[in-house]
Amino acid sequence: MSRTRTALLAALVLVAGASGTAVAVTPSSDVGIAAIPCTVDYKVQNQWDTGFTAAVTVTNNSAAKSSWAVKWAYAGNQQVTSGWNAKIRQSGTAVTAANETYNGSLATGGSVSFGFNASYSGTNALPTTFTLDGVTCNVDDGSGGGGGGGGTDPSGRVDNPYAGAKVYVNPEWSAKAAAETGGSRISNQPTGVWLDRIAAINGVNGGMGLRAHLDAALAQKGSGQEVVQLVVYDLPGRDCAALASNGELGPTEIGRYETEFIDPIAAILADSKYASLRIVTTIEIDSLPNLVTNTGSRATATPQCDTMLANGNYVKGVGYALNKLGAIPNVYNYIDAGHHGWLGWDDNFAPSANLFYQAANASGATVNDVAGFITNTANYSALKENNFTVNDSVNGVSVRQSKWVDWNRYVDELSYAQAFRNQLVSVGFNSGIGMLIDTSRNGWGGSARPTGPGATTSVDTYVDGGRYDRRIQVGNWCNQSGAGLGERPQAAPATGIDAYVWMKPPGESDGSSTAIANDEGKGFDRMCDPTYTGNARNGNNMSGALPNAPLSGHWFSAQFQQLMANAYPPL
Secondary structure, eight states, rough: OOOGGSSTTTSSSOOOEEEEEEEEEOOOOOOEEEEEGGEEEEEEEEOOSSSSEEEEEEESSSBBBOOOOEEOOOOOEEEEEEESEEEEEEEETTEEEEEESSSSOOOOTEEEEEEEEEEESOOOOOOOOOOTTTEEEESOSSSSSOOOSSTOOOTSSSSSSTTEEEEEOOOHHHHHHHTTGGGGTTTTTTOOOEEEEEEGTTTTTTOOOOEEEHHHHHHHTTTTTEEEEEEOOOOTOOOOOGGOOOOOSSTTHHHIIIIIIIHHHHHTOOGGGGGTTTEEEEEOOTHHHHHHHHSSSTOOHHHHHHHHHHHHHHHHHHHHHHHHHSSHHHHEEEEEOOOOHHSHHHHHHHHHHHHOOOHTTTTOOGGGGGGGEEEEEEEEOOOOOOOOOTOEEEEEGGGGSSSSTTOOSSSSHHHHHHHHHHHHHHHHHHHOOOOEEEEETOOOSSSTOOOOOTTTTTHHHHHHHOOOOOOSSOOOOSSBBTTTOOOOOEEEEHHHHTEEESOOOOTTTTSSSEEEEEEEOOOOOOOOOEEEEEGGGGGOOOOOBBOOOOTTTTOOOHHHOOOOOOOOSSS
16 A cells, blocks of 8 residues: 555656646656556746746657647636747636647657746645546556556555545535625635544434535535545544543543444445545544653643553554554545644654654554645644744844744744655655645734734844734644634645645634533633633643634634634635
């Protein structure tokens, strides 16, 4: 089940640099060229705030052609404004480039190049799927070759499940979003389906269960590819450092976790009825990071996390989930990897990667059961801070010494995710792993969004005046005041990143702002109380939480409206 990129058919489009440059890699020698009908090399040669120049080279590995047409679609608002060496037209997001009279001939093995200028705003995400005369390029068509399928590993998995695929829109979340004033602007966005207790498998309070979601995904899928995003989240002693998201299973109930939670999920996902879906699982958010940062002699330690470190049930449980779900060929496991404001410090960064490797080899699992990792799940860390870097200094004082950065090596999620991916590969994970970043609530737009760096009177005024992330402290995690929707879900937006996703459905609470009796195993965490003055885990700062919040996972209309108002890119 190896997903090593070097063993993949190379015509997969890989992102090389956040600037948007894309390259198509040369097929490896053990793969028959005829198995890849065509390749497209799409490069962004120059990019500025409002536009870019791109060069495209198409290679035909099929029968010779006397005319040709290449098609792709953009995920964003890119608009072609002029082109050369091809007749380029655009309808909505769909682009068609057809030959000129002088370059219509395209021999077997021959190539043709053309270019264009285009405008855009927001993010210039790369196209993920190209066709030549209706035939999909950059993937194996099954007609030959001995080195595996195009962009697949021996299990049949593709390198990036999000590439060329739609993503499931949860009709239950969509209906809640659409019922809100202005919510129809985003109600068609894909979000994660949370399996956060045993009862969720069959549906809670008349809601949709796992099979119902998968059936709905098949209906949405049509003839194309469809990703379904699941959050698998019910470990024994769950969330040992956050009472708002405590779970139903006690610290020692690993047997129930395996037989009553993971095994039934695996049985449903393995049903051949769902074999055509690409099922992405986010495995047990917050669990493994807690074992690194909230145990032992640290000021942030809790007795509950010490218990879970000692009994090993987080590691065993994550390994069991990876093993059982990873055995299903169309399942892609992504392990939760915290966020930069949690694991970005030197004493957390490498130890976390080592712990994740341990879990990926526990309970029968191997690294081949891991498609990648996800950062910022249900959190608020800004995707990219443009107004300062960790290498800046003010009056001779490093940005790392500011109260906000506090010696962290990363100031945003994109830089952290890319660096952590490299660290994970270095400790033994496959080089083909990809990262997901949850951008559901990290936009930080609205009128308070800085338009440039802060004043250079001190390192703190410089950082605080320029940072997009306006939390009081980077450790604050519950229903944050001022937050906004982030980048819309999209595939392959940057180097090493499989997708930006909305794994946390916007509008679902992180936890109640006061104690609320419930039968869901959820406690009251003072970090969700707007009057709370903090603890060691947030530097004894105010919580920054919104008032009048319901239980975690329940609909929070005021938060949803705030997220839309502060969206960046704006709605």
